[in-house]
Amino acid sequence: MSLRALVWPVTIFAITAYAWAPDAQHGAAVLKEQNCLACHTLDAGGASYVGSMDLGTRLTPNYSPSALATVIWNHTPAMWQEMSATGMTRPKAADEDWADVFAYLNSLQSPKGTPMAQSPEGNRVRGRLVFEEKGCVDCHRTPTTLAPQSPRPQKKFTPFSMVALGWGSGEHMYQEMRHKGVAWPRLSAQDMSDLVAYVNTLSW
């Protein structure tokens, strides 16, 4: 193999790694801006909201993007109910904001500068099974052939975009589930990685 062939992948990796630099400090600002602290605390100390929950405690054994995304995904409908009950407008954070929020939550658990844990490796074959077993395919399919369809063709999904869904078009999805009598699917971190790997293979 030529030296050039070796150097390129390394360079590309370095650039990608540099481009993705989650900013924990900005994550702390997002939590405030998005009103998360109306219901949650960060240190259990300043609980002003009845039943407030502390985001500074350990939320999952492993702080990887998939694991944290799953914790939030699984609680999403409960959070919406609470927001409707309190008349609060729904926060709307972008994918990158969620990356920063996760980096901040990670910084509360780990010595300063410790990067987030790696997500479990996604397996797209298993992802297809999850897409079927969790009922995603019942709605995300082409009307004619009933073949699985990407929830948003051309979009590159990550665990962060799966969380952002709960604060974006997710409510539409939730209404559709209620209409069809389907429960909000609960996912594991492995399911999340597998789903992301799979939906990214669906080009339409």
Ligand code: HEC
């Ligand atoms: C209107 C209140 C409310 C707001 C605003 C809110 N949450 Fe929550 N959140 C809840 C409730 C209620 C639960 C617990 C649901 C349950 O027990 O199933 C929860 C659960 C969670 C959990 C899981 C906690 C655990 O112990 O497993 C995380 C993480 C979380 N929220 C993060 C956030 C973030 C980040 C924001 C801001 C973008 C936010 N929440 C905004 C009410 C809220």
Ligand code: HEC
């Ligand atoms: C009952 C029907 C239904 C089921 C089941 C369902 N979805 Fe959806 N999904 C929707 C609807 C409706 C939307 C919103 C489309 C819109 O508003 O643009 C949506 C949106 C999405 C989006 C957001 C696309 C974007 O970028 O805006 C993702 C991601 C998604 N679904 C993934 C899933 C996954 C993963 C599952 C299975 C765990 C699933 N969906 C199960 C109906 C469903």
